[in-house]
Structure formats: structure tokens, C-alpha cells
Amino acid sequence: MTTAAPNETREFQAEVKQLLEIVIHSLYTDREIFLRELISNAADALEKLRYQKITNKEVLDADLPLEINIELNDQDHTLSITDTGIGMTRDELVENLGTIAHSGSKAFLQHLAEGNKPDVNLIGQFGVGFYSAFMVADKVTVTTRSYRPEAVGCVWSSEGTGTYSIHEEEGLPRGTKITLDLKEDAREFAKPETIKRIIKQYSSFVPFPISVNGEKVNTIQAIWTKNKNEVSEEEYNEFYKFIANAYDEPLMRLHFSVDAPLAINALLFVPKDNFERLGFGRMEPGVNLYCRKVLIQSQSKDILPEWLRFLKGVVDSEELPLNISRETMQDSALMSKLRRVITGRFIKFLSEQAKDNPEKYKEFWQNFSMFIKEGAATDFTHQKDLVKLLRFESSKSEKGQLISLQDYVKRMKEEQRDIYYINGPAREVIEASPYLEAFRDQDMEVIYTHEPVDDYILSQLGEFEGKKLVSIDRADVELPDVNNQNGAVLPEDKVKSLSQWLKQVLGEKVSEVRESKRLSESPAIVLNPDYVSSSIQRMMQVMNKDLNAIGPKVLEINTGHPLIKRLSELSEKDEPFAKIAAEQLFDNALISAGLIVDPRSIVQRMNQILERALN
Numbered sequence: 001m002t003t004a005a006p007n008e009t010r011e012f013q014a015e016v017k018q019l020l021e022i023v024i025h026s027l028y029t030d031r032e033i034f035l036r037e038l039i040s041n042a043a044d045a046l047e048k049l050r051y052q053k054i055t056n057k058e059v060l061d062a063d064l065p066l067e068i069n070i071e072l073n074d075q076d077h078t079l080s081i082t083d084t085g086i087g088m089t090r091d092e093l094v095e096n097l098g099t100i101a102h103s104g105s106k107a108f109l110q111h112l113a114e115g116n117k118p119d120v121n122l123i124g125q126f127g128v129g130f131y132s133a134f135m136v137a138d139k140v141t142v143t144t145r146s147y148r149p150e151a152v153g154c155v156w157s158s159e160g161t162g163t164y165s166i167h168e169e170e171g172l173p174r175g176t177k178i179t180l181d182l183k184e185d186a187r188e189f190a191k192p193e194t195i196k197r198i199i200k201q202y203s204s205f206v207p208f209p210i211s212v213n214g215e216k217v218n219t220i221q222a223i224w225t226k227n228k229n230e231v232s233e234e235e236y237n238e239f240y241k242f243i244a245n246a247y248d249e250p251l252m253r254l255h256f257s258v259d260a261p262l263a264i265n266a267l268l269f270v271p272k273d274n275f276e277r278l279g280f281g282r283m284e285p286g287v288n289l290y291c292r293k294v295l296i297q298s299q300s301k302d303i304l305p306e307w308l309r310f311l312k313g314v315v316d317s318e319e320l321p322l323n324i325s326r327e328t329m330q331d332s333a334l335m336s337k338l339r340r341v342i343t344g345r346f347i348k349f350l351s352e353q354a355k356d357n358p359e360k361y362k363e364f365w366q367n368f369s370m371f372i373k374e375g376a377a378t379d380f381t382h383q384k385d386l387v388k389l390l391r392f393e394s395s396k397s398e399k400g401q402l403i404s405l406q407d408y409v410k411r412m413k414e415e416q417r418d419i420y421y422i423n424g425p426a427r428e429v430i431e432a433s434p435y436l437e438a439f440r441d442q443d444m445e446v447i448y449t450h451e452p453v454d455d456y457i458l459s460q461l462g463e464f465e466g467k468k469l470v471s472i473d474r475a476d477v478e479l480p481d482v483n484n485q486n487g488a489v490l491p492e493d494k495v496k497s498l499s500q501w502l503k504q505v506l507g508e509k510v511s512e513v514r515e516s517k518r519l520s521e522s523p524a525i526v527l528n529p530d531y532v533s534s535s536i537q538r539m540m541q542v543m544n545k546d547l548n549a550i551g552p553k554v555l556e557i558n559t560g561h562p563l564i565k566r567l568s569e570l571s572e573k574d575e576p577f578a579k580i581a582a583e584q585l586f587d588n589a590l591i592s593a594g595l596i597v598d599p600r601s602i603v604q605r606m607n608q609i610l611e612r613a614l615n
Helices: 014-027 033-055 090-098 103-113 129-135 184-190 192-202 233-244 332-356 358-378 383-387 405-410 427-431 434-441 452-461 492-509 534-544 562-573 575-592 599-614
Strands: 008-011 068-073 078-083 137-145 153-158 163-169 175-182 210-212 252-258 264-270 286-291 294-297 312-316 418-423 447-449 467-471 510-515 524-527 553-557
Touching: 014 129, 033 068, 033 078, 033 129, 033 175, 033 192, 033 294, 068 192, 078 184, 090 137, 090 153, 090 163, 129 137, 129 175, 175 184, 184 192, 192 210, 192 294, 233 252, 233 264, 233 312, 252 332, 264 332, 332 358, 332 383, 358 383, 358 452, 383 452, 405 418, 418 434, 418 452, 427 434, 434 524, 434 575, 447 452, 452 467, 452 534, 492 510, 492 553, 492 562, 492 575, 524 575, 553 575, 562 575, 575 599
Parallel strands: 068 210, 286 312, 418 447, 418 467, 510 553
Antiparallel strands: 008 163, 068 078, 078 175, 137 153, 137 175, 153 163, 252 264, 264 312, 286 294, 524 553
16 A cells, blocks of 8 residues: 555545445444544554564663543533553554455345445444444544654544544654544533543443543453452442442352363352342343443343343453344354353353252242242243252251152162152142142152242153153143042042032032042142142132133042942931032132132131031
């Protein structure tokens, strides 16, 4: 390229005019991003200079500190940003700011020519972000001198229309100074409080000092790029309070770096409190996405799955391809890979915590179990690993003691083929229900679940380590016969006639009435003929506001229980009253299942039974 003559005015290349029009009017959704772009360019220039100092002994002004200075003049409505970086020669100024010499920019414009929207794929190379300055400035002046000892300083200026001027200037220090004469509607950017806020939001972790009118602004270090043994506990806590806007210390933290399949530095925190569980509304994602310490997405919705929205922290990857504005990600496949890697690493971390620090994991589970359950129910990529993180009480655990599905499997009886569970609002309610009777008699462990999502996850999973997951309120549960503790049972013919009579009385409420092989103490039990557990049906009752949204049940009767024997007699001698007793027997069984029953009919029926008993 031939060197331009001094004090020269030039036409922008046609593509640059087009690019300027797009950047100023169409590309950026928020004008304040111009400052992030200029700081990012300054940081790039400083990084390049640092490399040159290592590899090249001849560097102009070698003792200049590597820093970024922003000077604001609210009276003249100007903003200038100065770096002591690599600088530019005259030829580089013309190439970087006056023409498009990069294939990425050409591809971007080609995309536009084909009728695509401005937010298309484009790697954000040096020089393109610079044009964002014209969103807020009527005039932009660039004063620069290259690091090369023989280089002459130059001044470039333009009003962002069709031309720019360029001339040489003696006595300039190494680096680049960009001065913006702000537009009338952009004069807020000459105010220190505005600029400090923007730097804190987007550029707090740039690895070079940033000063505003002489005051250093970026005081928090990018500690996620350091080795763990280089960061103190105090630094971690200070960083967490900064990034999470918190006042207390985190419950857990995960700090890791990987090189494959992607280069990632991440620092993730679990807060102590779950404010969503406390009723403060749905959390917003709390992890910020960086590329080389420059913010790309604040509270990124893309970097982690929805169920990990409780995490706070930072993910930084140099491999992210960005669009021209750095506001959205280009490569969704790459983002998916990044999301899988980080999610998998965090799940592994929780597994390690559960094994090595069970008390800490128990505290985590008590506060954040809802998110792990949400993930197990919705994230099919990681479901199998998430299910291993689930914790439950059981019939063989002490109150408050939690077990995993793996713990259950390890202590299963040799002849046992299935993993059994039952749902109830509380441990005491479950243990008072008739469903556990057969399992107590057989000394078989039953997992206690307390929320509909628990049953949804287990039924959706179907099996764990080759063992079927079975809700014990299902009609098809196979168990050895229990030893009836109530003496002789009804004769077979009486059982048959009573079952038929009950089916006739209860009608569509039951699909079948049969003799129970699982009851030893209770008179009757209702079972689900399909795979929908009672807990799911309870939820449907509440959601639909319909007490009948439970479908027909299988009614099992304990033919050795005195109440059933008496009902058999009563059905032959006093059928009207026997029908009242049969209805109450069925409703009692529904209540034991935790299902909602219309209290008005129960009260009326109970009054009739009381009247009969008192007479």
C-alpha cells in the first residue's frame, strides 16, 4: 500500500459508508455499548504491545505503563479514551479505519446484500467496533503513534459522513487516543457517573487499569483467570459479593479451567439462600458471559439451562465467535457444547460434594432441591446424572436423614426386583397410611416422596440401575401375601358376593373390587389402575378444581378385618345402611391416599352413621 500524502482528505471506501450506516442506525440495541467496544479495542492494543515487548526488543517508549485513561469534559461535551498500546502507523490507520480489508466484514456486507438482517454472523475483528463511536459522536478524532521506533504520529478525523482527513504530527507518545465530540442527545456520556457505571457493568475485569479523570475504576480483578491456589478466600468472597450484589458469603463455589473440548475459565457460586423458594418471585439467570474478560452477555440466558438459574458467577471463553456488536452469539452449536460442558462439570461438582461433604450437600439440598428436581424433570441430556443427586427420606431412615437411589439399591434384599416409593405431604402422614403395611411385614424399604414432581421424575425415569421404580399405590404391585393378623377371613363365596355388591354400589368410582393380599391392619385401600400416582392426581384435582379428577380406582378389601366382615353381613340384612357404610369406607380409603374428598357428603353420611350408632 502506498503512503498517503500529509494533510489529506480521503473518501471512505463504499463498503465503509454502508457499514457506518448500519452500525449507527441498525446494529446496536443500546448506544452505551460504544464505550465497551472502545475499551475492548484499547485492551487488545495493550495486549499486542505486551506481546511485542516480550518478542521484540525495539519498542518505542518501552517504560510507559500499560493502562487506559478516559478524560471527560462536561463543558465541551467531549470524551477521550487513551491507551498506551501498540498504536498505528499511517498506513494502518487508512487500512483499519478507512477501508474494509477483512474478509469477515466483506462477508457481513454480502449477507446484507442478500436481504438478511443486520444481526448476522461476523467475527468482531479490530476496527469494526470502532465505528460504534459514531452512534454518540458528531466527530471522532484518532491520534496515534505506533510502537515502531521509526514511526511518525498521525491524526485521523471524521464526522462519519463520506470522508475522513489524515495528517502526520510530531512528538506524540506511543499508543492511541480517540476523542469524541458528543452529539447533543448523547451528552450524558461526558458525565463521570455515567461512564463509571458503564465500565462497572461491561469492563470491570479488563486486565489493565482503567481511569476516569484520574480515578481508577476497575478495582475488581478477573480472578477466574487465575489458578485456584493463587486466590485467597477473602478474594473469592469479595468477588462473589461484587458479582452477585450480595452481603453474605456463598454456600459453595466451583472454580475450574478446561482446554478441551473448549477453552473455558469459569467461577460459579451457590448462594446461601434461595429467594425463589422464599416467595420472592422467579430468579433471573445469574451467570455473566465474558470473552477475554470483556462482558458479552450479562445474566446470560444461553450459557446454562434454565434450572441452573440460581447460580451466580462468570464464564469466560476465548473461543466464542461473536457478531459485530458482541451482543449475541453466532454459533448456537458451539453455545450448546459450552452449555453441556459447564452443566456437566457443575453436576460432577455436586456429586463430589455429596460424597465428600455430605452435611454441606444436605444444606444445599434443603435450599435448592427444587432446581435439581426441575432439571431432572426437564433436562433429558443430564437426567441420569441429576437423578443420582436426588435425596429422600425412607421407611428405614431416621427422620431428617436423606438417602439416594444408589443407597437404596445397595441395601435391597437379594430377591427384591423393584424400587418402591410412596408419596405423602409429610413422613407422619405416609407412615399412618395403609400402603406401608405389607412392606413393614416383608421388611422392605420404601422411599418417601413429598411433591408431585418427585413422582413425575421417578415415573418418567422408569428404572434405576436396572431396577424398576414402582409407586406402591399402583394396583399391579407384586408382593408376597401378607400374614393376616385379624384371624379368619371371609369364605370365598362371601368375598365374591361382597365384591360384586360393592362394585354395584360404588359404580363408576371403582374399576374393580378385589380381596387384598397386602393389608394386615386396615379394612380397605384404593389403588391406581394406571401409571398416574395419587400425588399427580391430587395436583390435577387442585389445578382443575375438580374433586372427581381422579378416575376410577381399584378397591382392595381386607377380608379378615372385623369391619369388612360386618359389612358383608349388613349388605344382606340392611342394605340401605350398608350402602352408606360402603360409601364411607371408600371415602376413608381415598382420604388415606391423600386425595381430596367432598366434605359435605362425608359430614352428612357420618351424621347418619353416628345416629345409628347412638341408637
